[in-house]
Amino acid sequence: MGNRAIFEVIATSAEDAVAAAAGGADRLELAGDMAADGLTPSVEEFARIRAAVHLPLRVMLRDRDGFQPRDLDGLCTTAERLRAEGAEEFVLGFLTPDGGVDLEAVRTVLSAIPGCRWTFHRALDSAADRAAVRAAIDGLPGLDTVLTAGSPKGVACGLDVLASETACSGQPGYGPQILVGGGLKAHQVAGLRALGVEGFHVGGMVRGGGWDTPVDTGLVQQWRRLVDAEVDAAA
Secondary structure, X not given: OOOOOEEEEXXXXXHHHHHHHHHOOOEEEEOEOXXXXXXXXXXXXXXXXXXXXXXXXXXXXXXXXXXXXXXXHHHHHHHHHHHHOOOOEEEEOOEOOOOOEOHHHHHHHHHHOOOOXXXXXXXXXXXXXXXXXXXXXXXXXXXXXXXXXXOOOOHHHHHHHXXXXXXXXXXXOOOOEEEEOOOOOHHHHHHHHHHOOOEEEEOHHXXXXXXXXXXXXXXXXXXXXXXXXXXXXXX
């Protein structure tokens, strides 16, 4: 891709996926039940999406609102079924009740999807100590991306943290690519690109009327042009 930033769109259905692909998304995050901030989609919907588009698909592994799994064994079984259906990339992340990373849960789920690339999701933004979480997950097999807004309140409140962590890129604990998402707005892209951010993640912003409406190809195209323009400006 050269200096082209990764642009990832949340899709909850095959129809969303087709619209996002047509608009220029590079990769899709697949999730269901966005009222709970995104849970694991059904294996059947994953199969529909995989048949409909030819983009990398990162599948959410999360079975409840919050960051402690309800049924870890069940989540692993679902992960194995998704893997058998052809899933190759995933999104996951678990915290202990006191806000530390739940490495046991993370490793347990990873054992169900060996060899797969994955994103540690916005559990990081709710952690008691971000640096400790980053250090703890450093070197986990397949981890190549961290999805973060810099704050549990969203990108607008996390810009200073995003700036600091982007500046640490490549240092121990900061090897995975930063993918910025969580309340991301179009007017924030230029500043984030100037910081060196090379990954952007949107969901509701490419839907005409919130999560109850489908992905709008035109809105995806607008974001694609925006991200590419800012990449060019930062080059």
